[in-house]
Amino acid sequence: MADTNYDLVIIGAGPAGLTAGLYAARARMNVLLLEKSVPGGQILVTDWIENYPGFPEGISGYDLAEKMRIQAQDLGLKIETAQVHSLNLSADIKEIVLKDRSIRTKSLIIASGASPKKLGIGEDKYMGKGISFCATCDAPFFRDKIVVAVGGGDTAVQEAIFLTKFAKKVYLVHRRDELRAAKILQERAFANDKIEFIWDSVVTGVEGFFGIEGVLVKNIKTNEEKTIKADGCFIWVGILPNTEFVKGSVKTDEFGFILADAKMQTSVPGVYVAGDVRDTPLRQIATAVGDGAIAAVCAEHYIENL
Ligand SMILES: Cc1cc2nc3c(=O)[nH]c(=O)nc-3n(C[C@H](O)[C@H](O)[C@H](O)COP(=O)(O)OP(=O)(O)OC[C@H]3O[C@@H](n4cnc5c(N)ncnc54)[C@H](O)[C@@H]3O)c2cc1C
Structure with a gap:
């Protein structure tokens, strides 16, 4: 059984997903963020971050993750603990399949990050x-x-x-x-x-x-x-994209990183990608949050024109 029809569902609560969620919540979209583990993503395993602007003394990965989560939730973002198992993107309304139910949404941002090789x-x-x-x-x-x-x-x-x-x-x-x-x-x-x-x-x-x-x-x-x-x-010999649940539903490069245009739109209209899971020349917090902001704003424009 499918539940609520969302404007936007975001998969992954790393820096990319939390930023996308913050922008979507401020735009008053009906948005849900799904995270299989704890919000924060890879920055939770980062001891000290000194290349993210705004923190001249540096900041611990845990503190930065918590600040991002609190800011997004205070602005109205709903975060649910759930792992996405598969996607059905063949119709205008996209279906996201979880363990015990599926969710329907007009647009989707894949921000599922990467794991160590x-x-x-x-x-x-x-x-x-x-x-x-x-x-x-x-x-x-x-x-x-x-x-x-x-x-x-x-x-x-x-x-x-x-x-x-x-x-x-x-x-x-x-x-x-x-x-x-x-x-x-x-x-x-x-x-x-x-x-x-x-x-x-x-x-x-x-x-x-x-x-x-x-x-x-x-x-x-x-x-x-x-x-x-x-x-x-x-x-620490590199990373692999977390795309098991995507299984060919959007185009990827030879390593499985998802391809997107400058609006972060994938090969499927209404489906966006942000952060480390994207085919991108730099995988950092600063680039993940930038991707997340662009993806959320473009998803908002997309559903306005549906
Ligand atoms: C040890 C280490 C040190 C680093 N140091 C720095 C640094 O100093 N500065 C810097 O800028 N960058 C650093 N990075 C890189 C930075 O952490 C990443 O670029 C950034 O976290 C990417 O954010 P993201 O949101 O794209 O993905 P991630 O942080 O990977 O988050 C993705 C989230 O998606 C969730 N997810 C995955 N699959 C599913 C699913 N099927 N269903 C639901 N949820 C799912 C994951 O659980 C995760 O929480 C470091 C990375 C590591 C590993």
Whole structure:
């Protein structure tokens, strides 16, 4: 059975979805935001954010998420905890299928974000036993221990620096011979005595019975393999779009990121996309909130012209 006919439904309460919700609530649209977990998205696992304007001293991911949620709800946004399982976008009125019911809406914003990419080294087996994607959540378990961090982008370098607050040593394994991260992060990482860089290398496995005891590293130039004695392995080698429920109903790029025009409209009229799940050159909080604002305003114009 389908319930209320909304003007707009937003999927995902990360920065993109919360911003879209804030704009839609202020426009007095009949809007509902669906979030499968806790509002905040990936910023909940971010220790400290210093590149989002308006917070000169920086702000914790948790505080920023809470401020965004409170602001949107105070302006009238309704947030419901529910996971979207599939979409039916073939008619003008779109159907969003949840576990126990479906919801009808004139327009839709997909802001379901992204999840960390795995290396295929036993992440499921060792999750909670030494492998992690979240330094904010797990770094305190590695106080005075040795950890390996994998990746060379902003997230990997920023989180490796954070790990040094707890771990006595952090090996940063990167498959190239230079980092991709912002120069300011590189300067901090190179100046940090606790970080040792392992260049031109990939992590090929982990060892240990109850937890991690060693991380297998292979140099891709020399093919030399070695085991680093370590208690943990933190992986930041990119992200994958959260689009399981989309299943071909809108056009995506080869990696599954949703394609959109400058109005954030997808290949289906009335269906918009915002944030990390979009095919975009930069995946940050600042870009996610910008996408969310555009998508909400364009959804409003779309339903006005229906
Ligand atoms: C460790 C780390 C550090 C970072 N540091 C920074 C930084 O310092 N500065 C910066 O600008 N950016 C940073 N980022 C990137 C930033 O967090 C993301 O760009 C931003 O969160 C993207 O927002 P979003 O709303 O598009 O998606 P997300 O934050 O991924 O939120 C998507 C939401 O959708 C929900 N969802 C997914 N599928 C469904 C479904 N089927 N049904 C219902 N809900 C669903 C998810 O539960 C989630 O809450 C960092 C990211 C990480 C992982």
